Every structure is written in C-alpha cells, then in structure tokens.
Amino acid sequence: MNPHAKQFNAAARSTTADLHHREWIQKALGGYYAKRDENKDRFQSWSSARTAAAAIKQEAITHLDRYLVEFADRLEARGAKVFWAPDAQEARDYIVRLAREKQVRSIIKSKSMTSEEIHLNDTLEREGFEVVESDLGEYIVQLRKEAPYHLVFPAMHLNRGQISDLFQDKLGSKPTNNPGDLTMIARNVMRRKFCEADMGISGANFAIAETGMISITENEGNARLTTSLPPIHVAIVGIEKVLPKLTDLALFLPMLSTAGAGQLLTCYNTFYGGPRQPGEPDGPREFHVVLLDNGRTRLLADAEQRNALRCIRCGACLNVCPVYKNVGGHSYGTTYQGPIGSVITPHLRGLRDWKHLSQASSLCGACTEACPVKIDLHHHLLRNRRNAVTSQTSVPEKLLYQGFAFVMRRPEFYRLAAGIARLLRPMQWLVQGTWLDPLRPWTKTRSFPAFAAKSFREQWNQRKKT
Amino acid sequence: MEPEKKNMTNREIILGRIREALKSPEAVHEVPVDPPSSFKQWLPPVGDSLEEQMDLFRSNVEDLRADFKLCASLDEAIRCLQAMAVEYDWKKIGLHRGVLTETVARGLDLVKVMTDEGYVLADLESCDAALTGCDALIAQTGSVLVSSTTSGGRALSVLPPHHIVLARENQLVPNLTVALERAQEKYGDQYPSFLSLITGPSRTGDIERILVLGAHGPKRLTILLVR
Numbered sequence: 001m002n003p004h005a006k007q008f009n010a011a012a013r014s015t016t017a018d019l020h021h022r023e024w025i026q027k028a029l030g031g032y033y034a035k036r037d038e039n040k041d042r043f044q045s046w047s048s049a050r051t052a053a054a055a056i057k058q059e060a061i062t063h064l065d066r067y068l069v070e071f072a073d074r075l076e077a078r079g080a081k082v083f084w085a086p087d088a089q090e091a092r093d094y095i096v097r098l099a100r101e102k103q104v105r106s107i108i109k110s111k112s113m114t115s116e117e118i119h120l121n122d123t124l125e126r127e128g129f130e131v132v133e134s135d136l137g138e139y140i141v142q143l144r145k146e147a148p149y150h151l152v153f154p155a156m157h158l159n160r161g162q163i164s165d166l167f168q169d170k171l172g173s174k175p176t177n178n179p180g181d182l183t184m185i186a187r188n189v190m191r192r193k194f195c196e197a198d199m200g201i202s203g204a205n206f207a208i209a210e211t212g213m214i215s216i217t218e219n220e221g222n223a224r225l226t227t228s229l230p231p232i233h234v235a236i237v238g239i240e241k242v243l244p245k246l247t248d249l250a251l252f253l254p255m256l257s258t259a260g261a262g263q264l265l266t267c268y269n270t271f272y273g274g275p276r277q278p279g280e281p282d283g284p285r286e287f288h289v290v291l292l293d294n295g296r297t298r299l300l301a302d303a304e305q306r307n308a309l310r311c312i313r314c315g316a317c318l319n320v321c322p323v324y325k326n327v328g329g330h331s332y333g334t335t336y337q338g339p340i341g342s343v344i345t346p347h348l349r350g351l352r353d354w355k356h357l358s359q360a361s362s363l364c365g366a367c368t369e370a371c372p373v374k375i376d377l378h379h380h381l382l383r384n385r386r387n388a389v390t391s392q393t394s395v396p397e398k399l400l401y402q403g404f405a406f407v408m409r410r411p412e413f414y415r416l417a418a419g420i421a422r423l424l425r426p427m428q429w430l431v432q433g434t435w436l437d438p439l440r441p442w443t444k445t446r447s448f449p450a451f452a453a454k455s456f457r458e459q460w461n462q463r464k465k466t
Numbered sequence: 467m468e469p470e471k472k473n474m475t476n477r478e479i480i481l482g483r484i485r486e487a488l489k490s491p492e493a494v495h496e497v498p499v500d501p502p503s504s505f506k507q508w509l510p511p512v513g514d515s516l517e518e519q520m521d522l523f524r525s526n527v528e529d530l531r532a533d534f535k536l537c538a539s540l541d542e543a544i545r546c547l548q549a550m551a552v553e554y555d556w557k558k559i560g561l562h563r564g565v566l567t568e569t570v571a572r573g574l575d576l577v578k579v580m581t582d583e584g585y586v587l588a589d590l591e592s593c594d595a596a597l598t599g600c601d602a603l604i605a606q607t608g609s610v611l612v613s614s615t616t617s618g619g620r621a622l623s624v625l626p627p628h629h630i631v632l633a634r635e636n637q638l639v640p641n642l643t644v645a646l647e648r649a650q651e652k653y654g655d656q657y658p659s660f661l662s663l664i665t666g667p668s669r670t671g672d673i674e675r676i677l678v679l680g681a682h683g684p685k686r687l688t689i690l691l692v693r
Contacts, residue, residue, distance in 0.1 A: 028675050042510040049508035056501040062492065065484045072477075078659070084476040086483075097469075136681060137672035155672055163673055179673040183681055190682065195587055211650075211657065221624050221668040221683025228620035228660075229587065239480065244501075246650060250642035251505045253663070254607065264510065264526075265607045267669050268624075268683070270662040277659045281562070281581045281619035287659075293480050301487035 004333055005356035011331035012360070021157070025325050028156050032319060035262030042264060043254075053255055054374040057310040060209075060242045064300065067209040067242040068291065074212025078274030080287040088118035088294050095120065095201070095234055096127050098288060102232060104129060104198040108190075110216070110223035111135040112203025113151060113313055114236045114292055117335040117348075120201070132193045134222035136186050143170045149329035151336065152260050152315035157328065190222070200226035200284070204237040205312065206252060210245045213273040214289065217256055219266045227272060233284040235272070238292050240300075240309040246271075252312065259372040260314035295348035305380050308343050310373040317367035317377055323360050332357065339367035343380040346388075355388035418455060425451055512606045512640040519605035519640055526608025530666030531679060532687035540566075543632065543690050544573035550595075550688070551576060554628065560590050561597040562618025566632040566692065571597060581618040590621060595628040596684075601649055601661070603633050603689065606641040609665040610689060611649065614658040623664065629684040631664075633691050 001009075015021055040046045060067055072082040085091035099107065107129050109115065121142070124131045133142040137154035141147065143166055148154035155163070160177050167173045173185045202223055204214035214235050216223045227233050243252065249269070257263045276283035300306055318324045318338030329337045334345045334357070342357035358381045367377040407413045431437040433444045442448060454462070513519060520536075527534040537543040543566075550556070551574055558577040561567045571578060579589045598617040600610050610631050617623050623631075639645045642663075649661065668683030679685050 031675050043508060044511055045508045049505060052502045052505040052508060058492075059501045062488065064488070065481050068484070069481070083473055084480050086476055086479050090476065134682065135672070136670050140672070153672065153675070156675070158673075160673055179676045180678045182673055183670055183678040187680070187682055191591070195591065213661075219668070220670045220672075220681035222681070224620070224624045224662065225682055228624065239484075247643050247646045250646055251509065253642065254509065261671075263665075265609060265663065265665040267665050267667070268662055269665070270660065272660060273657055274659040277614075280614045280659060281584050283614065283620045283659055291480070293483065297480065297483035297487050300484060301490065303490040303493040306487075306492060 002353050002356075004353050007333050008331055008356055008360070011333070012327035015328040015331055016326045021328060022326060024157065024159070025328065028153070029319055029325070032262045036258060036316075036319075039258040039262060039264045043258075049251065049255060050372055050374050053251055053372055054307075054310060056243065056248055056251070057312070057373050058307060060244055061240065061300070061306060061309045064239065064242065067244060068239060070209040071207050071212055071242055072289075072291065074209075075274065075287075075289060076212075078212060078277070080212075080274050080289055082289045082291060085290050085292045085294070088292075091118050091236065091290050091292050091294070092120060092123045094288075094290060095236075096123060098232070098234065099124070099127075099129055099199060102198070102286075104232070106130040106193065106197050107132070107199045107201060108193050108197035108226050108230060109133050109138075110200070110202045110218065110226040111138050111154075112201065112236055113148075113335060114203050114238050115201060116148065118236070118292070118294065120236070132190070132197075134190050134194070134220075134226055135218075136183060136220060136222075139186055139190070140166065143167075147330065147335075149337075150315060150318060151313055151338075157330075194225045194229050197226075197230040199232045199234065200230040201234045201236070202226050204235050204241055204289075205256065206243050206249065207237050207241045208244075208246050208249070208271070209242050211271075211273055213246070213271040214241075215249060215253075215269060215271050217253065217260075217266050218268050218270075219261070219263075221268060224268055224270055227270070228283060231284055232286045232288070233272075233275070234288045234290065236290045236292060238294075239296050240311070255372045256312050256314050259316040259370070299344060299347040302347065304383055305343070305347070308340070308347075308375050308377075308380055310375055311340050311344070312373060313340075314372060316370040316372060320366040320370045322362055322364060322366070327360065332360075339377045339381070340375070343375075343377055343384065346384050351384070351388055352392060355384065358382075358384035358388060415457075422451055422455075506641065506643055509641065510606055514640075516635075516638070519638055523603060523605040523608055523638060526605070527666075527689060530608050530687075532608070532666050532689060534689045534691070537690055537692045540569055540692055543570050543692050546690060547574055547597075547630065550628075550630075554594065556594040556628075558593045559595045559597055560585075560593040560618070560622050560626055562599075562622060564599045564616075564618075564632075566599055566634070567597050567618075570632060581622045587621075590625055593626040595630060596622045596626040597630050597632065598623050600631050600633050600637065601652075602645040603631075603638045603691070604640075604642055604645050604663070605638060607663075607665055609642075609645075609663045610687075611645050612662050612664060613649070614660040615653075620660045623662070624668075624683045627680065627684055628686040628688070629664075629667075631687070631689045633689065635691060635693050638691070 140155040149157045206215040275287035324338040346354040560579040602611040667687040670681035
C-alpha cells in the first residue's frame with residue numbers, strides 16, 4: 001500500500017473510533033443544516049438555480065481559453081500584473097521573487113485554499129518572511145501548525161477551551177470561554193499586523209472575464225483589510241474560477257453563500273478590478289494576479305470528469321458526506337477534503353498515489369445532491385475507481401480475481417470450496433480477527449454470519465424430490 | 467529567461483494545454499448546453515412596489531443585526547447621528563466628500579478625518595465611526611453596494627468599528643442583478659478598482675460555529691435612508 005493510503009487508513013480508523021469527535025462534528029454541522037435549508041427555501045427554485053449555475057460554469061469551462069484571455073487582458077489594461085503559473089513551483093517562485101524585490105518583511109493573508117494547495121506559507125517562511133493568516137479559523141490552525149480541517153470552516157474541530165489554551169500559550173492572553181472575547185483577542189493582534197504588513201495575499205472565488213475583476217466572498221472583513229491596507233496585493237486564482245459576466249454573480253454569490261455557509265449572502269462580497277486607480281484615496285499600488293494551472297488542465301483533458309472544474313469550493317459536499325463526518329477533515333491528507341477532494345486530487349496529484357480516496361465513499365450520492373453546480377460527484381468517484389483498475393491493478397489483486405473467476409465458473413470447484421469452508425467454519429473462532437483469519441477485513445470489526453445448515457443446491461434437490 | 471518573456475511563454479503553455487484538452491468533446495451532458503438568458507425567476511422573490519421593497523430591505527437588514535432608519539429629511543438624519551454620537555460616545559469620525567456625508571457631518575461637533583486625498587492610517591484606525599455614501603441598497607438581500615468612488619476608498623467602510631451608510635430613496639434597487647447592471651451602466655469602462663456588497667456587520671462563526679459580530683470589520687452597521 002502506498003504511504004498516502006496507509007496514512008489515510010490509519011487516521012480514518014482512529015478518528016472514526018473517536019466518538020467525541022463524531023458528536024462534535026455533528027453538532028457543529030447541525031446549525032449549518034438548519035440555516036442552509038432556510039435560505040434554500042427563500043429561492044423561488046433552488047433546483048433550477050442549480051441547473052442555471054451549472055450551465056454558466058460549464059460554458060466558462062468549455063471556452064476557458066477565451067475567457068481567461070479576456071480576464072487577463074482587461075485586468076492588465078487596468079494596471080494589474082497577471083502571472084501565468086503552469087505549476088505550484090512557478091507560482092511560489094513568482095511570489096517569493098516579488099516579495100524579495102519589493103523588500104517585503106511581513107505578509108498578511110486572507111483565506112485561500114489555492115495557497116494551501118501550493119504550500120505557499122511554508123515556502124515564504126523558509127525564505128524568511130513573516131506570514132500571518134488573518135481569517136480567524138485559519139489563524140487558529142496556523143498557530144497550531146495544522147492544516148485546515150474543512151474548506152470553509154478551518155477550525156471546526158476545535159472547542160473554545162482548546163482555542164483559549166492556544167491563545168494563552170501563543171499570544172499570552174488571559175483564559176476565557178467566551179467566543180466573543182476570543183474573537184476580540186485575535187482581532188486586536190491582527191489589527192497591528194494589518195497596519196504593518198508590506199504585502200497582502202488573497203485567493204479569489206470568481207474571476208470575471210467581462211470586467212477583469214476578481215470576487216472574494218468572506219464574512220469577517222479580513223480579506224477587505226488584506227486588500228486595502230498593504231501596498232501590494234497578490235491574488236492566487238485557479239484558472240477554473242472564471243465566470244463570463246459580472247451579472248452572473250447575482251446568481252453565484254447567493255448560491256455560494258447558501259450552500260457554503262447557510263447564509264443568503266455572506267457579509268462581504270468584494271470585486272477588485274485593478275490596483276488603486278487615479279483619484280482613489282487608498283488601495284494597493286500594485287495588484288498581481290497569479291493564474292494557477294497546477295494540474296487543472298489535466299482534469300480539463302478528461303472529457304468525462306471535466307465538469308468537476310465547475311466546483312466553486314463551497315464545501316457543501318463535505319458537510320453532507322457520511323465518510324467526511326466520520327473520518328474527519330485531517331484524515332484525507334489532501335488540500336481539498338471530502339467528496340470533491342477525492343474526485344479532483346487524483347487528477348491534480350496523480351491517480352497512483354490517491355486512488356484510495358475513491359473508495360472513501362459509500363456512493364450514497366448525498367454529495368451530488370448537495371452540489372450547487374451539479375457536479376456528478378459520486379459517479380466521478382466510480383470513474384476514478386474504474387480508471388485505477390484499468391490503469392494499474394496490482395499483481396496479487398489480479399491473481400486473486402483470476403482465481404475467483406476460475407472457481408466461480410466451475411461448479412465442481414465451487415462445491416469443493418464451499419464444502420471446505422463449511423468444514424472449517426466451526427473452527428473459525430480460533431483465529432477470528434487475527435492475521436490467520438482469511439476473512440480478517442470483515443471479521444476484525446464484525447462477526448461472520450453462520451452458514452445455513454444446507455446449501456441452496458442441497459435444499460433445491462431436496463425440494464424437487466418431495 | 468527574462469521575466470516578461472517567461473510569462474508570455476507561460477501564458478502560451480497554459481492556453482496551449484487548455485486548447486489541447488478541449489479538443490475532446492464533453493462526454494457527459496447532464497446540464498443544458500446553453501447558459502440561461504435569465505435566472506431572476508429562480509432567485510429569492512422581490513415585490514414590485516417601492517413599499518414592498520422597502521419592507522423586504524428592512525426585514526433583511528434586521529435579520530442581519532444591522533440597523534435601518536428611514537429619515538424624512540436631512541435634518542432628521544443629522545439628529546439621528548447626533549443621538550448616536552452621544553449614545554456611543556464618539557470622539558472622532560471618518561468620512562469622505564459627498565453631498566449627503568458632508569451635509570450631515572456639519573451637524574456633528576466631532577474630530578473629522580477625510581479620506582479623499584489620502585489619510586494617515588493611524589488616524590482612520592482610531593475613528594469611532596465612519597460615514598459613507600453608497601452605490602445601491604439591495605432589497606433582495608439587505609445588502610449595501612459600496613465602491614471606492616462612492617464610499618471614500620477601500621478602508622473607510624471596514625476599518626472603524628461602526629459604519630453608517632447614507633442613502634437616497636432612489637438608490638434602493640430590487641435585486642443583485644439590477645444593482646450590478648446599474649453599476650455597469652454608471653461606470654462604463656471607468657469603474658472603480660473596488661466594489662463591495664456589504665451584508666450586515668462583520669461576523670465570524672469560526673469558534674464552535676457561534677456567531678460573533680465585529681470579527682475584523684465593523685461591529686455595527688447603520689443604514690440611514692433619507693427621503
């Protein structure tokens with residue numbers, strides 16, 4: 001088994017057995033379900049809105065080259081700099097070079113999964129820059145030196161006591177069990193950082209081709225500060241983020257907020273079309289947009305699964321996934337967790353190392369139903385399974401199935417095998433759940449059902465006689 | 467390679483990959499191929515009359531824990547702000563040039579920081595409140611559309627702990643589509659570098675999914691509609 005699969009299995013096993021964790025996640029998501037449904041009901045037709053959103057995003061993906069060029073050209077005409085990054089390395093190099101050139105010391109960041117994807121913080125810190133995450137949840141996991149637990153709710157797995165202890169330890173604050181006080185501690189620390197930062201780094205939720213703008217969705221205001229105060233703003237944007245028109249946002253913003261956070265609209269949805277323009281009192285002097293491919297074109301080349309690029313990273317599929325809710329966000333070992341992560345990670349990082357994620361699904365289809373852009377998630381998981389099998393079956397697995405087929409096609413062998421199994425069955429308890437048990441994967445957590453007294457064939461023959 | 471040249475090469479590399487990838491036609495067509503010409507009919511409904519829109523805006527704003535006040539005149543708006551200045555003990559406010567903001571601010575005996583010609587960050591940061599105009603109020607969502615042009619830049623509406631928006635009745639629009647279309651008509655190619663839909667005061671739920679107001683932005687949002 002490859003190390004990623006081993007890691008996943010071990011982490012999933014221990015997290016699933018942690019009943020506190022399970023209860024905690026259920027509780028955390030309970031409020032979300034209620035608010036999400038309430039706001040979905042405010043739509044005149046949520047299902048038609050999904051179809052419309054899927055079609056618009058599909059149009060953008062199908063003409064990605066045209067829309068990207070339009071987006072980049074318009075932004076550049078407004079004084080922004082667009083860097084095209086074929087892979088993570090080039091994106092990191094560009095940002096590091098820029099930061100060095102401008103003699104940047106401290107960097108403030110707002111939430112960006114794309115920056116997690118390219119491991120930007122590690123690189124910047126190694127190069128000697130101070131990097132601070134300003135989203136409260138991201139800041140908490142950064143202080144804990146952890147990856148985000150969830151695309152949208154990064155610190156969902158922690159309780160207020162743990163966060164109070166963390167702030168006490170890292171920031172020297174007084175202990176408190178009031179979430180409001182904890183938020184204010186972070187706010188005050190962060191205000192200083194915002195005022196001192198030389199560079200702000202953000203992600204983007206949408207890139208509007210028509211106007212050359214990026215759109216950022218948030219609740220806290222940290223992305224607005226990140227993009228207002230520092231003299232340089234860098235936005236890392238996956239190439240699949242494009243939307244054709246500005247007015248498309250009238251559909252996508254409420255859908256993203258409803259599906260992602262259970263809000264009709266999050267607190268701030270902001271559109272940035274360039275650095276500070278003549279006559280404007282503030283805003284960064286420089287605006288750099290890093291357009292990131294990093295495997296997205298590989299997914300685009302897969303005509304069957306291309307529509308996974310419609311994803312708007314709302315996290316709705318994680319929130320309803322029975323596997324995610326049990327194994328937790330950290331078990332995946334990926335930037336993007338849950339069903340969408342299991343679908344796209346094999347494309348972004350290689351099927352060989354990540355095919356095990358396709359099995360992390362009961363194929364119940366809750367994810368597909370939750371997806372606001374109608375990505376056929378659970379069927380994509382099946383397609384990944386099929387691709388994994390056709391491209392690279394292991395030799396033992398192949399032998400096993402050949403043996404199985406051989407026996408199943410020959411009644412006499414089948415009868416013999418069943419007879420032996422029937423003979424050995426009473427002794428199975430001796431090895432139950434141990435390495436000697438041929439049924440171990442099943443029996444280590446369950447008991448094996450008893451055989452019927454007579455086989456079907458025996459019963460059939462007997463009945464025919466009477 | 468020179469950075470400029472390298473970036474042009476990169477651009478061609480990525481566009482080349484995309485064009486190559488798109489040569490294989492979509493295998494699964496589960497959505498309509500053509501995007502819809504309109505999606506207004508699927509979104510949350512908004513009444514046609516001004517009164518209905520006003521009511522919807524008010525109820526949305528209240529749900530968001532912001533304040534909405536209808537002022538019959540500029541004088542009433544001034545009195546309203548004077549009362550707030552006392553209630554919240556304001557010493558210093560930030561604002562920008564504009565008919566509404568300047569007229570109203572004249573009635574307030576406070577230290578004032580104007581942002582139009584640039585400002586000292588510490589000055590703005592220490593303001594107790596910010597007074598701004600806006601581009602539109604949106605009934606459908608209870609949002610305020612602001613921009614660098616109408617709201618004194620990027621930071622004024624997010625840095626001080628209390629944001630007061632001044633709007634005229636004709637700025638109330640039914641839905642997001644109309645708000646964005648109007649902005650496009652108004653600005654054409656000369657649009658501001660910053661446009662933001664503000665929907666309630668700054669908030670977070672990052673600790674135990676419990677709602678806390680005033681995460682990084684204003685704890686309070688007051689919208690005054692002057693008739």
